Amino acid sequence: MLFHIDRLPAEATRLLRLFLAGSSHTLSNLVMDLDYAAQEGKPTDMEMVLRLLRAYSVQLADLPLLMDEQPLSLYRRPLDLAAMLRAVEGSMRARFERVPCALRILSDPAWIDGDETRLYRVIWLCVENANLYTTYIRDDGEVQLHLEVGACVSVLIDDNGPGVPALYLAQLGTPSLRLYDEIPGSGWSLFYARCVLEAHGGALAFEESPLGGLRVRITLPHAVASTA
Amino acid sequence: MSHSLDANHETLDVLRSFLTENAHILGNLVMEVEQCLQESRPNAKEQAVRVLHAYSLQLTDLSLFFEGEVLEIYPRPVDLVIVVRDVVRMLAARCEEAPCRVSMPPSPIWIRGDSERLFRVFLILAEMVCAHAAYGEHEMFIALERGEGLRITLSNTGPAISEERIALLGSPGHRLHQDLPHEGWALLYAQQVVAAHHGTIQYTQSPAGGLHVQVSFS
Numbered sequence A: 001m002l003f004h005i006d007r008l009p010a011e012a013t014r015l016l017r018l019f020l021a022g023s024s025h026t027l028s029n030l031v032m033d034l035d036y037a038a039q040e041g042k043p044t045d046m047e048m049v050l051r052l053l054r055a056y057s058v059q060l061a062d063l064p065l066l067m068d069e070q071p072l073s074l075y076r077r078p079l080d081l082a083a084m085l086r087a088v089e090g091s092m093r094a095r096f097e098r099v100p101c102a103l104r105i106l107s108d109p110a111w112i113d114g115d116e117t118r119l120y121r122v123i124w125l126c127v128e129n130a131n132l133y134t135t136y137i138r139d140d141g142e143v144q145l146h147l148e149v150g151a152c153v154s155v156l157i158d159d160n161g162p163g164v165p166a167l168y169l170a171q172l173g174t175p176s177l178r179l180y181d182e183i184p185g186s187g188w189s190l191f192y193a194r195c196v197l198e199a200h201g202g203a204l205a206f207e208e209s210p211l212g213g214l215r216v217r218i219t220l221p222h223a224v225a226s227t228a
Numbered sequence B: 001m002s003h004s005l006d007a008n009h010e011t012l013d014v015l016r017s018f019l020t021e022n023a024h025i026l027g028n029l030v031m032e033v034e035q036c037l038q039e040s041r042p043n044a045k046e047q048a049v050r051v052l053h054a055y056s057l058q059l060t061d062l063s064l065f066f067e068g069e070v071l072e073i074y075p076r077p078v079d080l081v082i083v084v085r086d087v088v089r090m091l092a093a094r095c096e097e098a099p100c101r102v103s104m105p106p107s108p109i110w111i112r113g114d115s116e117r118l119f120r121v122f123l124i125l126a127e128m129v130c131a132h133a134a135y136g137e138h139e140m141f142i143a144l145e146r147g148e149g150l151r152i153t154l155s156n157t158g159p160a161i162s163e164e165r166i167a168l169l170g171s172p173g174h175r176l177h178q179d180l181p182h183e184g185w186a187l188l189y190a191q192q193v194v195a196a197h198h199g200t201i202q203y204t205q206s207p208a209g210g211l212h213v214q215v216s217f218s
Helices: A009-037 A046-067 A081-089 A118-136 A188-198 B011-037 B046-068 B080-091 B116-133 B164-169 B183-194
Strands: A076-080 A101-105 A111-115 A143-148 A154-159 A205-207 A216-218 B076-079 B099-103 B110-113 B142-145 B150-156 B201-204 B211-217
Touching: A009 A046, A009 A076, A009 B011, A009 B046, A009 B080, A046 A118, A046 B011, A076 A118, A081 A101, A081 A111, A081 A118, A081 A143, A081 A154, A111 A118, A118 A143, A118 A154, A118 A188, A118 A216, A118 B080, A154 B201, A188 A205, A188 B183, A205 B150, B011 B046, B011 B076, B011 B183, B046 B080, B046 B116, B046 B183, B076 B116, B080 B099, B080 B150, B110 B116, B110 B142, B116 B142, B116 B150, B116 B183, B116 B211, B164 B201, B183 B201
Parallel strands: A101 A143, B099 B142
Antiparallel strands: A076 A111, A143 A154, A154 A216, A205 A216, B076 B110, B142 B150, B150 B211, B201 B211
């Protein structure tokens, strides 16, 4: 199907604009992290760059399927969520020099059966959101990541950013929802995160954080082998 | 899993085409970066970051376009020979499937322009011509010539493409063949950048039977 650029529906233009702004922000942040590492004389971690790009490319390819409510084909294998959380935190270290990030892993390793590329992207998106919103709103921003294991494996991402009014908490994770227009984002990240987690038999939930901002709660079932 | 996206079919089709095309672009980008690193090419990391930066710039520019803003460039001297050579280098991995012949003068050819945006545009065009050629196991050709103005030609020897399909190039949602990825959003961007440099892009059938793309600067 072809589209006449001058006759796109207004809603299509709005969504495209959001996508473009969000994608451009994601990539320019990545370039900024690389520039920062170069300026500091640190080696460029190309494996990390490739991992992020691959995961982002998978996200873009997945979204049309999810828009059509089609299932994702997951490539599951045993994954240590503790290692993944450390990798995400490490990949954003440049940004966490402005907004300190405390990482607390209460169970190491924490095994799940999951699609590594997609789950990496989901955790990265949630942590980036926390960092982004906190950075935009305040100079003394703070992010905390917790991993704990109980009946399921849980990752809690807390920030002291603006938070989300209780009225909207239940709506987070629906497609194209934007709460703060001045902060870059496509409005699709949390929708994607929710779909990927649900496809894993997990869930994405939101609540008020003890830090004053938003708490994102990611839950995933244990790996079958670890519960057997 | 369900959602309630309040959008009509056309809006969803627009988004699907945009996402699919950009997923493909990013997939290619990953492949290019991997190739650079595997071959331990000199400046591989710098090249990789450059491609990434140029793509990021493309998305930012397109987002401004949808805000109704005209693309502004900050011209400075650019050697087009170097720009095109860098593009050919980035495409090296894929040229195994569609061998690429290159004809360029040795001396620098200076224009006033934006080197990163021009790099991105020639990469978009070269990737399209290369993918189309590789689809039918054909060859591609890139030439840079100076006459009354400057002409950069990218062409391939096939597969054959009708005038009707050529006329649709640059329309978002378009793809050269059903089996090839969309390229319309990227070509829309190429069109904007070249126009901002007071140039034109023409798509025609190549004498050898394939696709012929000519970028001209006065």
